[in-house]
Amino acid sequence: MAKFQFKFMTLLAHHHRVEDQRQRELAQRLRTRMIFHDQIREMQDTIRGSKQSLADGLVGQVDLTRVGQFARYSGHAAMRARQIVVRLAGVEKEIEEARKVLLEATMKRKSLELLREKHEAEWNYEQNRRETNDLDELATTRYARQMMMGGAS
Numbered sequence: 001m002a003k004f005q006f007k008f009m010t011l012l013a014h015h016h017r018v019e020d021q022r023q024r025e026l027a028q029r030l031r032t033r034m035i036f037h038d039q040i041r042e043m044q045d046t047i048r049g050s051k052q053s054l055a056d057g058l059v060g061q062v063d064l065t066r067v068g069q070f071a072r073y074s075g076h077a078a079m080r081a082r083q084i085v086v087r088l089a090g091v092e093k094e095i096e097e098a099r100k101v102l103l104e105a106t107m108k109r110k111s112l113e114l115l116r117e118k119h120e121a122e123w124n125y126e127q128n129r130r131e132t133n134d135l136d137e138l139a140t141t142r143y144a145r146q147m148m149m150g151g152a153s
Helices: 009-057 064-152
Strands: none
Touching (some): 009 064
């Protein structure tokens, strides 16, 4: 029996590769976002620890050098956090765009898969129709032979 051949198989394979690439691009952006969130969380933890340490240092004799270091560090950390938040906002936009592009690639692939399924169903229908016609022809020929053999005796 013949095997179904989808004439757009190369195009379907291409769309699979494009969709895979789009998934990798989205994953990269999501990873970048996760890294930024981790950096912000680390800074917050460090500032919290520094505040606790500073509060402990304010009991009794006050170490002004330590207070100044904390002020400089917290100012630097706040500036760095703002920079990360700005970059994070850009990454969020990139993630949204990457999701749209991935969705578009997925829709194109799925539409080709639906077309393939439709073509395969039509091909199967035609194969079954031909097989039925061949069997009908065979049965008719056999019946005709039997009638000729039975009619000749």
